[in-house]
Amino acid sequence: MKLIVAKSAGFCFGVKRAMELALDATRKYPAPLYTLGPLIHNPQAVDYLEKQGVRVKDRVEAISRGTLILRSHGVPLRDLEKAKKRRLRVVDATCPIVKRAHYYAKFLRRNGYLLLIVGDAEHPEVEAICSYLDQEVEVVESPKILERLGPWKKLGIIVQTTQSFGLFKEIVAASLEKSKEVRIFNTICQATTIRQKEAVEIAKKVESMIVVGGYNSANTQRLAAICRHVQPQTHHIETADELVPQWLLNKERIGLTAGASTPSWIIKEVEEEIYRLKGRKR
Ligand code: SF4
Structure with missing residues (x-):
């Protein structure tokens, strides 16, 4: 049996940085420490943080004192303002690549472009x-939605950092049919593109593909879909104990990637479980 593990599987730069900043905050600042919503979209990592003293709250109103760690994909302006009013210490773990998307969005609006964001309107x-913008923004997640919008004089486009390039x-x-002037900034994170490309290359070569990551993680869901x-025999799991032996039955080439x-540590556990289920040693 050959198990091909993606080199790009697991924490990206922004998530690694957010985890380090959060853990660093537990050493630097007194309790209580909070994140607004989960710091990253992985329940096991969130449980680990909770054991280190970082609790999750859904609303700033539920936090009266202490430190608030901002998530890697950023927080809405209103929440930041509320945190300031409540005199919370803010640790900003927003990924610099997400901040770059903020920058281009503001730049396009400042220069009079109707802003189109390619992405999921409900994604944080x-x-x-x-x-952080005025009302002149449209969020589209399919070309079909675009059909009933516009036309516009000046159209600016950015994209959610984890969207598929396709x-x-x-x-x-x-x-291009909606405006004479279109200005585009490709704000897709390179880490996402590399991860998706590598996953597709592996999926083409194997008989069964395992994608590991939180069910609430949009980038993992997209990775599994791609x-x-x-490879129709693609299975999205969160932890090693969810592996179904039948998925690996009579399969000699297996692929593994992660959001x-x-x-x-979860990727390692899945790797070990695959070897165990196949009765092979690493
Ligand atoms: S923008 Fe890229 S590096 Fe930053 S958190 Fe998202 S996937 Fe990770």
Whole structure:
């Protein structure tokens, strides 16, 4: 049996940085410490943080004192203002690559472009970007939605950092019919592109593909969908104990990748479980 593990599997730079900043805060600052919503989209990593003293709250109103750690995909402006009013200490773990998307969104609005964000309107990163802008923003997640919008004089486009490049290209192509002037910034994170490309290459070579990551992680869901497109035998799991032996039955080539918020210890456990289920040694 050959197990191909993606080199790009697991924590990306932004998630690693957010985890380090959070753990660093537990050493530097007195309790209580909070994040607004989970710091990253992985329940096991969030449980680990909780054991270190970082608790999750859904609303700033539920926090009266202490330290608030901002998530890697950022927080809406209104929450930041509320935190300041409550005199909370703020540790900003927003990924610099997400901040770059904020910068381009503001730049395009400042220069009079109607802003189109390619992404999921309910994703916290997109919600946060929109909160810093006025109303002249549209969020689209398919070229179909674009059909009923516009036309506009000046159209500016950015994209949620974890979106697929294929979808971005489709929407950009469709947008060319909507405006004479279109200005585009590709704000997709390179880490996402590299991870997706590597996953597809592996999925093409194997008989069964395992994708590890939180069920609430959009980038893991997308990774699994992309892999499934080339290898229907793709399975998304959160932890090693969810592996189903039948998935590996009579399969000699197995692929493994993981989302940007999947801790390395979980990937290792899945690797070990695959070897165990196949009755092989590493
Ligand atoms: S996927 Fe990219 S943008 Fe998102 S947190 Fe990781 S490094 Fe930052």
